[in-house]
Amino acid sequence: MIEVRALTGAALDEALDDVAQLRITVFRDWPYLYDGDLDYERGYMSSYRGNDRAIVVGAFDDGRLIGAATGTPMEDHASDFGSAFDGTGEDLSRIFYCAESVLLPDYRGHGIGHRFFDFREAHARKLGKAKSAFCGVLRPADHPARPETYRPLDAFWRKRGYHPLAGAVAQFKWKDVGEAAETPKPLQFWIRTL
Numbered sequence: 001m002i003e004v005r006a007l008t009g010a011a012l013d014e015a016l017d018d019v020a021q022l023r024i025t026v027f028r029d030w031p032y033l034y035d036g037d038l039d040y041e042r043g044y045m046s047s048y049r050g051n052d053r054a055i056v057v058g059a060f061d062d063g064r065l066i067g068a069a070t071g072t073p074m075e076d077h078a079s080d081f082g083s084a085f086d087g088t089g090e091d092l093s094r095i096f097y098c099a100e101s102v103l104l105p106d107y108r109g110h111g112i113g114h115r116f117f118d119f120r121e122a123h124a125r126k127l128g129k130a131k132s133a134f135c136g137v138l139r140p141a142d143h144p145a146r147p148e149t150y151r152p153l154d155a156f157w158r159k160r161g162y163h164p165l166a167g168a169v170a171q172f173k174w175k176d177v178g179e180a181a182e183t184p185k186p187l188q189f190w191i192r193t194l
Helices: 009-027 038-048 074-085 112-126 154-159
Strands: 002-007 055-061 064-073 095-103 131-137 163-174 183-193
Touching (some): 002 009, 002 112, 009 055, 009 064, 009 095, 038 064, 074 131, 074 183
Parallel strands (some): 095 131
Antiparallel strands (some): 055 064, 131 183
16 A cells, blocks of 8 residues: 655654655656766755655655655745746646646556655645646657656646646756756746635
8 A cells, every 4th residue: 555645853854865865866766867966966855854844755665665755845946936926817826836736656656656756736725836837847749758658747737727827938958868068948837726
């Protein structure tokens, strides 16, 4: 039986290295192709430590972390993503940012992704946020690394009530697998009213 729960305090601290490793593992695959670094990931995940406005949700199989989802108020990410919202009419202070959602492949398709959103959206409502948003990388349809069997998550996100926010595309740098240097990638924001 898979257990999905919000992590706080010591449990959150204990899980951060495992969440960092999950990010490296899951985001290495299409469409992110992220050539991750554990030191960078540890630094990134440290922003969740001691932040009572943030949430980390873990999915466990017999005590082993097999998936995780994170989120914080969007204003915590304004320096990274704020400009993507210029001209959209959206107030960042009213938006909760569902950052990553990572799940090992063998556990997909069993409702865990919905549980991840349920926890984060409930947390956003407790914080008084009116909207929830996340972003997904945009890759060309003819990208040579795109698997023939790839199914985008658009239908899943739409089922959750999200839609692409017109004009809200962020640029974020990371090193793709097989590349020598970081390059900017476009990320489309999706949003919904809570």
